[in-house]
Amino acid sequence: MLRISFIALALCFTVQLYSQEKRYADTTDSKPLSAKVERKVRPGERLQISVYGHDELPKEAMVGTDGTIKYPFMKDIKVDGMTLEQFSNVLAARLSQYIGGRAEVVVAFAQEEMIEVIVLGQVNSPGALKIPKNHTIQGAISAAGGATPRCDLNKTRIIRRNHETGLREDITIPLETIIIETGNVEKLKDLQDGDIIFVPAIYGAVYANVLGAVRNPGNYPLFPGANVIDVIFLAGGPQDEASIRSIKLIRRIGAAQSEQLVDIETVLKAKGGQVPLVEPGDIIFVPAKKFTLKTLITVLTYTITFASAYLLYLNIQARKNN
Numbered sequence: 080m081l082r083i084s085f086i087a088l089a090l091c092f093t094v095q096l097y098s099q100e101k102r103y104a105d106t107t108d109s110k111p112l113s114a115k116v117e118r119k120v121r122p123g124e125r126l127q128i129s130v131y132g133h134d135e136l137p138k139e140a141m142v143g144t145d146g147t148i149k150y151p152f153m154k155d156i157k158v159d160g161m162t163l164e165q166f167s168n169v170l171a172a173r174l175s176q177y178i179g180g181r182a183e184v185v186v187a188f189a190q191e192e193m194i195e196v197i198v199l200g201q202v203n204s205p206g207a208l209k210i211p212k213n214h215t216i217q218g219a220i221s222a223a224g225g226a227t228p229r230c231d232l233n234k235t236r237i238i239r240r241n242h243e244t245g246l247r248e249d250i251t252i253p254l255e256t257i258i259i260e261t262g263n264v265e266k267l268k269d270l271q272d273g274d275i276i277f278v279p280a281i282y283g284a285v286y287a288n289v290l291g292a293v294r295n296p297g298n299y300p301l302f303p304g305a306n307v308i309d310v311i312f313l314a315g316g317p318q319d320e321a322s323i324r325s326i327k328l329i330r331r332i333g334a335a336q337s338e339q340l341v342d343i344e345t346v347l348k349a350k351g352g353q354v355p356l357v358e359p360g361d362i363i364f365v366p367a368k369k370f371t372l373k374t375l376i377t378v379l380t381y382t383i384t385f386a387s388a389y390l391l392y393l394n395i396q397a398r399k400n401n
Contacts, residue, residue: 117162118192118212122146125189126166130174130182139189152177163187196270198223200278201230203297215267216252219276228313229298231281232258237268238275285359289314292321292367306354307341310363320367328355329362 120126122144130136140150146159152173158166167186174182191211196219199205203224210222216237220226232255239248250268257267270276286298287310294315301310307328317323326341339355346354357363 118188120158120161120163120166122159126163127187127189128170129185130178131185132183133174133178194270194272194274196272196274196276198276198278200276201227201280202278203227210270212270212272214270216254216270216276217258217267219270219274220254220278223276226278227297228300229280229286230278232278234279236277236279237270238277239271239273287357287359287361287363289363289365291365292318293365294318301357301359305357307357307363308343308354310357311343311365317365318367320369322366322368325366327362327364327366328357329364330358331360 120142122142124142125139126142126148127139128137128150137150140148142148142158146157147153147155148158150170153170156169156173158169161169163186167184170186171182171184174184191213193209194212195207195209197207198219202220203226205223208219208222210219214222216235220235226232233253235252235254237248237250237252239250240246241248252268254267280298281300285301287301287305288298289310290296293311294317296314299310299313305313307326311317311326323343324345326343328339328341330337330339341355343354
């Protein structure tokens with residue numbers, strides 16, 4: 080359980096490190112250039128331009144709707160469809176005619192190219208989101224709020240449509256093994272526009288649901304002997320407005336449901352006070368001293384099912400197609 084929680088936390092904090100490593104790997108890849116689809120300059124994009132020894136020249140320029148760029152000595156020259164290397168060569172040749180000697184030019188995209196993906200399952204903020212094109216599946220999960228403690232990262236899936244065959248592909252990524260055990264981020268697949276990422280729950284995991292006025296409500300795996308206080312602190316502990324004297328431990332017994340009121344304040348003050356143990360499937364509800372709209376939204380958010388999340392995805396897709 081601690082290992083899974085560590086992985087989920089690591090996903091929230093390491094995306095910048097791995098995205099930087101991925102960008103570095105892209106620049107040093109030994110594969111032939113013909114195997115890659117290079118990004119082209121398009122209307123509306125901003126380019127960062129550096130000309131060695133000529134700080135008076137603009138550092139940034141925009142490609143107009145007509146495909147030309149607003150930059151000295153480049154009037155009426157269409158750059159739409161060029162790669163950065165092609166544009167750099169053209170710009171260097173033009174500048175060399177006017178500034179004397181060979182112009183040393185460095186060009187980069189000022190804005191990262193974005194793609195839209197959908198992240199579902201055991202993440203904290205499921206749904207559609209835009210991420211930089213060079214992000215891996217790890218970056219997408221981090222952008223969706225990180226994985227929950229119930230996730231099974233080794234069965235993470237990418238569902239995408241093959242643009243050549245038109246067929247659907249379903250790819251399983253052993254994310255935990257790749258990141259934690261091998262550390263080989265090269266094995267993390269690049270994402271494509273329209274990808275669906277699904278992070279499943281641990282099969283057969285025993286867990287309890289913590290709702291209400293806690294810092295990180297959600298589902299948490301249980302360890303042997305876990306009591307109500309243990310599980311509440313797995314969820315980050317009570318919020319300032321929490322009423323710890325009227326916590327409810329809700330348990331389903333067959334078709335019936337039982338509720339036990341837990342007064343943590345009294346239990347902690349009493350010497351040898353017994354804190355109720357938590358069983359798989361239990362719900363712990365920590366009420367606020369004043370039940371607010373925020374608390375209600377929290378409860379609704381963490382009782383939503385995967386089916387509801389999938390319906391949300393279908394709704395998003397329908398809006399995109401209209």
